[in-house]
Amino acid sequence: MNTLATLLAGYRVAAAELAGSVRATDGPAEIVAVHGDPSGLAEAAQRISAGARVVIVDRPRTDDGLVEGLLGCARAGAAVLLARPGLRADVAGDAAPSSASADVAVQVQAPARQLLDALVDAVGWARLFGGGVLALRAVARVGGAVLADLAGPGAAASVLASERLGGAGEGRLRVTAVGVDRVEVVSAGDHAVVTRSTRQGDLALPRRWESVERLALRRALAFLSGDQHVADLDEWAHDVDVAARISAAHHAG
DSSP states (O other): OEEEEESOHHHHHHHHHTTTTEEEOSSOOSEEEEESSTHHHHHHHHHHHTTOOEEEEESOOOOTTHHHHHHHHHHTTOEEEEEOGGGOHHHHHHHOOSSSOOEEEEEEEEOGGGHHHHHHHHHHHHHHHHTSOOEEEEEEEETTEEEEEEEOSSOEEEEEEEEOTTSOSOOEEEEEEESSSEEEEEEETTEEEEEEEETTEEEEOOOOOSOHHHHHHHHHHHHHTTOOOOOHHHHHHHHHHHHHHHHHHHHHO
16 A cells, blocks of 8 residues: 655545555655645655655745755656646646647736736646647736736647735636637636537536545556656646746836
8 A cells, every 4th residue: 555644634634535545654655745835845855765756745836946846856756746726637637628739818816925826827727728838928017917928839828917906815717718619717726617618518517626635646646556647847847937937027017
C-alpha cells in the first residue's frame, strides 16, 4: 500500500477516504503533500531525501522562489503535482476542446491579494484551449481591469482580469471557448460548472464534488501506478511566467 506524509488535514481525510489504496504516516512516505508557498519547500526536500516520489503542492501561490524551488524538487527525482482549485484536472478534462484548440476568452475577478494567483489560473485555461504555449501580444487597461491579448499554437486567446471590490470573498472565473463546440466554464472556489453546446443543444455536465485534496491524491496514486503522466509543474511555470508578464506590463503602463 502507498503511504502519504502530510501536516495538511484535508489530505489526511482524503487518505482515510481512499483507505484501500493509501494510508497516512508520520514516517517516510512515497507521497508528501505540502503548503503551496515557500514554507512547504523545506518539508518537500526533506521528504524527497527520505524517499518520497511524489510531491503534492496544495494551492500553489506565485511567491518568489516557489517555481525554482519546485523545479529543484523535480531535479531531485520527485514528480511535482499541483492541486489548483481554479484549474482542476477533472474539470479541465470535462471542458477540453473537441479539436486541438479553440478560440477562448477568459474573465477573472478576485480580491486584490488573490488577483495574481487567479490570473495564473486564467492563463492556464487560455493555454488549455489555445493548444499549448502562449505568446503575449499586447496588454491594455480597460477601466480598472487589465486585458491581455494572447496567441496559442492554433487559436487566439484573451484574458480580462479585474479586482473584486470590497477585497473580500472568493475569486470567480468564466471561460468561453468556441471551436467545434462552444464550451463555457464557470468557476468559484473549489468547484466549477461546465456547459458544452453543439448543434443538438446545450449540455450541462455533472458538477464535480470531489475535494481538491482527494483529487490530487488520486492523481498521485495514478502516477505511482504508471497510469498517468504528470506535466503540472511545467504547465504552472508557464502560466506563472505569462501572468507575471501581463501584470508587469499592466503596472508599467
